[in-house]
Amino acid sequence: MLSKACEYGIKATVFLAQQSEKEKLANVKEIAKAIQSPEAFTAKVLQQLVQKSIIQSVKGAQGGFFIDKKVLKKITLMQIVAAIDGEDIINNCVLGLSHCSEKKPCPLHHKYKKIKIDITNMLQTSLVSELAVGLTQKLSVLTG
């Protein structure tokens, strides 16, 4: 469903959102520890998110990553997924047909349609900030 890179990206962003609420930077080492992910690989994912302006970075000693407070409340999961995995998850046919459509549907098209819409909705309406609140309130976890 989601690539490992994307899973890391989502978890890292939620963690960063939590830190940014406290006006804190977090560096790769802290992030990788918080989400139990390989450090170097996580660094690559963070780079992608910086390039797409979803998160921001500060170079040099005492540097790290953070999320701009102005945009923090508007970041959706869809933005992260699109940045890392692209929009395949929303566009692609469940059986891999290139031109699956209402007119020329694959055998599973109609049965899968609603699921795809639900996934799209989940990604588009889930705010990173909201997930971070749940984390802070210990209603959810990033590891285990």
Next chain:
Amino acid sequence: MLSKACEYGIKATVFLAQQSEKEKLANVKEIAKAIQSPEAFTAKVLQQLVQKSIIQSVKGAQGGFFIDKKVLKKITLMQIVAAIDGEDIINNCVLGLSHCSEKKPCPLHHKYKKIKIDITNMLQTSLVSELAVGLTQKLSVLTG
């Protein structure tokens, strides 16, 4: 979501169901052509399905694959997915946590719960025979 192998497996089985209704065998070449998949790789997938007794094979000249009429009407997509990809799609956490649960949920757990149930239902209630009927009636296609 589904691996390529699994996509081929589902399409091949639906095609075979269609052929088996007509009491026809189909060999790898015919199947691969019908579902536009690489022949040798498709052969491997078919082998897996034979091993799990989802389809049957006839060796030697004029041989090929078919589905036993007695079980044809009972084969679900879940059986095929489980045979090829395993049950990860049903069991795994959307963010990759090993022990994601109601008690210790990942940040997306509750939002993803219903989707996972819907996917499970789709796979468990979709009969290969039913999908084959749609194909025969030209309500759906396996290629494109």
Next chain:
DNA sequence: AACAAATAGGATAAAATTATCCGAATTAAA
């Protein structure tokens, strides 16, 4: 009996994904 058409299955190759390593650039702190 010989041949040709098939599946079975092991070995190998190619491609994609995941992961690591290292050097350059940046910047705060000593």
Next chain:
DNA sequence: TTTAATTCGGATAATTTTATCCTATTTGTT
């Protein structure tokens, strides 16, 4: 000004997935 911490980005490696190739075996047909 030097040093240390850090991101950036390129190169490389490991693993998994996808795909191909080849040989043995089976079996219908000639």
